[in-house]
Amino acid sequence: MTVLSRSLRWLTAGGVAIGLAWPAIVPADSLATITLGYLGMERPDDREPLSVLDPVLDDEGLQGARLGINDNNATAQFLDQEFVLHEAEVPQGGEVGEALQSLIDQGADWIVSGLPAEALLEVMAHPALGDRVVFNAGAPDDVLRGESCHPNLYHTTPSRRMLADALAQFLGYKQWDRWALVYGNTDEDRILAETLRAAAERYGHRIVGDKMWPHDPLARRAEGGFHAIQREIPVFVQDLPEHDVLVIADETDYFGEYFPYQTWAPRPVVGTQGLVATPWHRAHESWGAVQLQRRFEKLADRWMTPRDFAAWLAVRSLGEAAARTGSVDRDAVIDYMLGEEFELAGYLGLPVSYRTWNHQLRQPILVTGPRMVASVSPQEGYLHPRTPLDALGADEGESQCRF
């Protein structure tokens, strides 16, 4: 029941937004329609940004999908096509299958997922899914692009490995190749630490020492503020060997924000806090990105996040393929998306497209501080026989994905 009522609420809001933005200029019966479903999950209560400056968001991803629908329909109106979005959110402890079923009952032929990896795998295995394509716009796990890959699963959010490689390339450019690594005690952070080690090896860096930050996520913000932090952090990192950068692996944002300016040695903090590799950031305004930022802010009254961007890319991929093929047929759209001709403008300077071997969207990655973009990877000089973008993430030869 919770699923349904939420879904109805979202649907109403989405419907109104679409109605206002794009009055139909063609009678509805002649329109070829693509119906999508956005499948999100309620934010766990303990997942809040560490800095009080970051807003706590409950519509991340969903707003990106909504903007993608608006953008698609702006073009579709000239092509007698139409995009419709239905929305469902899995409550904490709720059934993923139930939410998926509600979207399918409303006619969703394509699914955009904001789910974490485990729930996403549940969706992929669910009998109700049929041969529907799912876009992963939320889970960075490499295993979803590797051993657990699926022919109907596409990834618009970059993998951890892509982000780690993007950062490693930039640090290579800077010749900051001695890393000290501090990682959190969550499963995600242990995986990320492994991924960072792999990226360091690929790009010729050395991890001179590493430590786990023993921290209870429930105690966040109750630490006693900077008085304790100021004493605690330098002591914690003091025994790390001489390094150029301190690399933080804290995906759930529960301690990394404490580290900048508190280190023992005067070294920059990079990784998940400080200088970060990310597919999207508010400070990014090059290549027309300012237009996308403004459109999003008009719609959502907040900044666009990486998860919004991934959902937008998923919806726009369908829009681009449907416009180019003049078709809303599933197979025609997929063929085009995977073909040589597919090039989506993602406001990142280079066209983005799907890797055929694991359906990961290849994309430039921003390397940015909290307030200013420092660079965009791939960095100049890191070459690849196909495209420099394929130097980020698992390449064809090393991919464990077998469709």
Add this chain to the structure above:
Amino acid sequence: MSILTPRGWSPVTRHALLGLALGGLLALPLAAQAERIFVSNEKDNTISVIDGATLEVVETISVGRRPRSMAFSSDGSELFVAVGDDEAIDMIDLETLQVVRSQASGDDPEVIRVDPNRPYIYVSNEDDNIVSVLDYEARTLVTEIPVGVEPEGLGISPDGRWLVSTTETSNMAHIIDTETMEAVHHRLVGARPRHVEFTHDGREAWVSAEIAGTVSILDMEETFDVKHTIRFDVPGVPRETVQAVGVALTSDGRYAFVALGPSNRVAVVDQQTYEVLDYILVGQRVWHLALNGDESRLYTTNGVSGDVTMIEVDGLRAVRSIPVGRFPWGVIVEP
């Protein structure tokens, strides 16, 4: 390409030096040309004025914030500059080289074009999905024409009948009838279409696409369809950096020049066969192009290296690079 270049020597500098050396030896180029070249510096909020005879910046005009596209008034007395962050068109008196007035243009004006018959300026307003039509004599807003998402490029036919607007996210060319001020045809072109240039006989509109790295040729006589797509393949340069932006067409129907963005090349295309004839190395991130009055020279703005390259059309050689302000965007030569 710049990967292969030793640090500290941009390709254009090397090329320019080579050009100068050759020029000095052969005493060929740089014949006196009494013309002025105007360059909009997006990050400096200025217009650089280059003297065609000396190929040096002789004047720097302060304008509003984020100047990009420029156009001359029909009588040639004023230069119009779209200043995006001021949401206005600055108007420069070509005698005094001062901004004499400014007209509100709607949100974020990027590209402007002037109607050959009426005192109208067409403005693409990226944020509002419209093309605004301004009357620069009456100083009024004539109308707003709805188009797709993020209107960018604008081209007007020599007779003023057709206006083509490209939308960057819709990836379309919208063909607007300037009698009724309505978009009557919509055609898909390459990804992120940037610029529209009509052939001088008005029979074709050339539409460049930045992300696709293509130029689509629209038939403007009958079908308004894309009748050909030109692709570019610069040897030794990553495919993704080949991005088509500015287009200039010679009036004799011989050459088309296409600025290829971060590949740092200008493509030379046969206007009749659409065959790519050559690639000319210029400065970094070449953006827009302009031919001079007698079409003996082509000027390019190179955004990242902050300079303008002068190419001699006869011989298709880059001859000189001229430092201007930060992020030069547009270039236009006084007729």
